[in-house]
Amino acid sequence: MIERRTVSNRIFDAFNVILLFLIGLICLYPMVHVLFGSFSHPKELLNHTGPLLRPMGFITRGYEIVFANPNIWVSYGNTIFYVVVGTAARMFMTLLGAYVLAQDSFMLRKPMMIIFVFTMYFSGGLIPDFLLVSKLGMLNTRAAIIIPNLIATWNMIILRTAFRQVPASLGESARLDGAGDLTVLFRILVPTTKATIAVIIMYYAVGEWNSWFPAAIYLPGRRDLHPLQLILREILISHSASGNVINQSLEFVDQDAVEGLIEDVVRYCTICIATVPILCVYPFVQKHFVRGVMMGSLKE
Incomplete structure (x- = not known):
């Protein structure tokens, strides 16, 4: 049956299209x-x-200047390392935590869930975190960027809900055939919830790519370990005529080639260099986005 659209429906649709177009344009x-x-x-x-x-x-003079700065390439390599290693480690820990909390046979499931949720609303604070990282000997090391934030509780809850939507009979049948917990997790649950996992991986990767604050706090004496976003932040907030990151970039090229260059161009170029790679990742996971979020929605 073909639904006949009234004038009010068409006006409403037109209003939505115009509104969404303006929001997209903004x-x-x-x-x-x-x-x-x-x-x-x-x-x-x-x-x-x-x-x-x-x-x-x-x-393209601005890009030539930015690419001539070795600090940009070092920070690029650091960012890629943090994204790849950090995302893999966080995803692995999230999988383990979500699997345990999804098991009805785990007697401490509800108390542990309460503890995890508690951490979403109350944290120890910046100073205790810094002291803990320092006492553990992770200050000024890559571990300080990766280890303290291995699990995002909200993502673990989403993945736990997705695991609980998988029929329990699949895991029970596998266990009857001799499968262990890791086999059930990685050969049954992970393949059946790959859409949700893809979305969480994207969340982690984007978060790692855009992260600069942990490096500013935990890597005060290791500029060679700073990620790209921290270098970008220094460029965006630098206004002095000397001693800033922009002037450091200019030191690596012929001064005659950059005559008349203003700082805004270098800032724009650095922003593009820092933004484009992560934008290129999204089209590859877009098809999983809606399905993954729906599978992990908070409903039992």
């Missing part, structure tokens, strides 16, 4: 502005007023 324009600004000539960009809808004198 979200997209800052990215477009930064992208076009990174390819603009500094002097023309300085004199330009109003929305930036195209590059103002197409040049």
